[in-house]
Ligand SMILES: Nc1ncnc2c1ncn2[C@@H]1O[C@H](COP(=O)(O)OP(=O)(O)OP(=O)(O)O)[C@@H](O)[C@H]1O
């Protein structure tokens with residue numbers, strides 16, 4: 519089992535969305551047994567397959583440190599029964615201490631960040647906070663900041679890249695490797711992914727999440743099973759069936 523934490527103090531940075539996008543890519547494109555554990559919803563939810571998703575979802579109650587660790591422990595043990603599984607921890611905002619505690623369980627920690635000045639400052643400070651926690655605990659994980667909702671091309675990208683704090687951040691991350699190589703684009707269709715009980719995914723989301731899963735797997739040395747074949751749309755298979763019959 520490998521454990522990946524989507525953490526960081528900044529509210530709304532995309533922790534939950536990143537966690538779901540990764541889970542979706544691992545489970546749908548590669549059939550990996552994936553469990554996403556929510557840690558900030560104030561309810562205790564046993565490991566359960568979601569009827570509308572390809573991965574499992576569970577939650578710890580976010581009550582107190584002792585209850586939470588006991589619940590997290592149980593979910594760890596349950597997930598680890600499948601050695602080829604991935605557990606994804608969806609963190610909560612403004613919980614630096616909880617983040618430090620979770621990080622010690624992780625093989626990889628991802629800190630999503632927007633391009634605002636404060637977002638970048640907070641993410642960098644989270645990065646060092648978590649790196650220090652790992653060092654203190656003598657554990658090793660790949661800690662990285664992942665750009666979320668950054669423009670990929672065009673004038674908007676130029677505008678963002680010209681901001682002094684963005685330039686400074688990118689320069690720094692060339693000296694200290696802290697940046698996840700890919701960024702997650704701003705996709706309105708992703709709004710659903712984290713917040714809806716019945717998220718609609720699109721072929722674009724499938725493609726972006728599969729690519730995301732590949733890069734993460736490569737970084738943590740997790741061998742992905744072969745990519746699943748895309749199931750053709752029913753009307754297309756009918757068409758092919760008719761062709762074959764003719
Ligand atoms: N790349 C994206 N494209 C479009 N919408 C996004 C993207 N990333 C996040 N969002 C949306 O932004 C909002 C905040 O994201 P999310 O809930 O994942 O943040 P969070 O870090 O988990 O927040 P919190 O700290 O409150 O837990 C959500 O409505 C989410 O759907």
Ligand SMILES: [Mg+2]
Nearest residue numbers: 533534609610
């Ligand atoms: Mg969240």
